[in-house]
Amino acid sequence: MADLGGGGPARPSDGMALQAAQPVQVDDIALIGGGPVGLFGAFYAGLRGLKTRLFESLPQLGGQLTALYPEKFIYDVPGFPRVQAKVLVAQLVEQAMQFNPQVMLNTPVTGLQQRPDGGIFVLTTARGVFFAKVVIVTAGLGAFSPKKLAAPGVAEFEGKGVHYWLDDLSRFRGRRALVVGGGDSAVDFALMLQPVARHVTLIHRRDGFRAHEQSVKQLYASGVEVLVFHELKRLEGGEAVERAVVFDNRTGAERVLDVQHVVFALGFSADLGPMREWGLELEDEAIRVNSFKMETAVAGVYAAGDIATYPGKVKLIATGFGEVATAVNNACRYIDPSLPVFPGHSSNRKSAGQR
Ligand code: FAD
Numbered sequence: 339m340a341d342l343g344g345g346g347p348a349r350p351s352d353g354m355a356l357q358a359a360q361p362v363q364v365d366d367i368a369l370i371g372g373g374p375v376g377l378f379g380a381f382y383a384g385l386r387g388l389k390t391r392l393f394e395s396l397p398q399l400g401g402q403l404t405a406l407y408p409e410k411f412i413y414d415v416p417g418f419p420r421v422q423a424k425v426l427v428a429q430l431v432e433q434a435m436q437f438n439p440q441v442m443l444n445t446p447v448t449g450l451q452q453r454p455d456g457g458i459f460v461l462t463t464a465r466g467v468f469f470a471k472v473v474i475v476t477a478g479l480g481a482f483s484p485k486k487l488a489a490p491g492v493a494e495f496e497g498k499g500v501h502y503w504l505d506d507l508s509r510f511r512g513r514r515a516l517v518v519g520g521g522d523s524a525v526d527f528a529l530m531l532q533p534v535a536r537h538v539t540l541i542h543r544r545d546g547f548r549a550h551e552q553s554v555k556q557l558y559a560s561g562v563e564v565l566v567f568h569e570l571k572r573l574e575g576g577e578a579v580e581r582a583v584v585f586d587n588r589t590g591a592e593r594v595l596d597v598q599h600v601v602f603a604l605g606f607s608a609d610l611g612p613m614r615e616w617g618l619e620l621e622d623e624a625i626r627v628n629s630f631k632m633e634t635a636v637a638g639v640y641a642a643g644d645i646a647t648y649p650g651k652v653k654l655i656a657t658g659f660g661e662v663a664t665a666v667n668n669a670c671r672y673i674d675p676s677l678p679v680f681p682g683h684s685s686n687r688k689s690a691g692q693r
Contacts, residue, residue, distance in 0.1 A: 373401020
């Protein structure tokens, strides 16, 4: 977390009173979005010796690859004849972490403003405000958030047995869990929980799963109780979830499941949300940039990857990697005009972190 001197980051409610205060810690680059392009940007910024902070609204890195298609194979990333999305993310994370960027998960950036003095950017999040000399927006389709069911009890028990990610398996040990969904994540979650939890039930509203064929076979052989054509009616309990009432959508017959945890895997929605208010030029839900620097309408703010648009734009992971390298190199020059845009080849560098 940023050290602003007086005990941690300033709260967003401090608002732009901060404009008067001198920030103690200013990052060189803030990257907004931890998808493949943000991750490669974090690596590349590290290669150029820049102090980098990466913000991601979800609790996991990888953007669309993690949220939408972790099990699928990708065939058009240079150097990989084929690579599973989740494996590519793991490689990108390893590559980025060589330079120890500050990674802020679960931290959507909601506000972006520039201080009138010195041009430093102020990024607002629920965890406080952060300062950066340059901002690179790598926000893809916008901030991802999990789709939620409106069934009674779901919102009430969020954080009290209702989950949208499996981040800490130990809390499921010896407990009874219900997984809701029919895609890769739902099947993966059920398979991950099965050896840990006392009992796992998976409900899906149809009988066909959208998950990888091999995972579905594994699911049926795993001991997970699979209830197809079943949906959640409501959650019940006191301080936390104690029961889930599910129903067969062909007959309406209800069943009460004794569960302490319910994990929803219903996909994600993406929203540009507050980014619309940041003074950037938008076109078709993307940020307009010039393609030779990846610079937006605001000097010092760059964009790359799916969120960036310019004439001839092609939305591919491979093009996003090139765009973010261009953005970082130009950002370097923006921070210190004495530096060259082209840093030389990485294969010629003597040590890590050279500008
Ligand atoms: P994203 O992957 O969308 O990541 C952006 C991240 O930014 C997200 O995690 C989001 O939560 C975060 N974010 C957004 N706003 C904020 C905020 N305000 N604060 C903090 N975090 C924020 N491309 C290929 O090249 N080859 C393929 O084979 C291929 N297959 C695909 C298959 C499917 C099913 C789909 C859906 C896409 C596929 N793509 C493929 C496209 C590819 O996934 C995208 O081009 C790529 O993910 C773009 O990367 P990105 O980093 O720009 O954005």
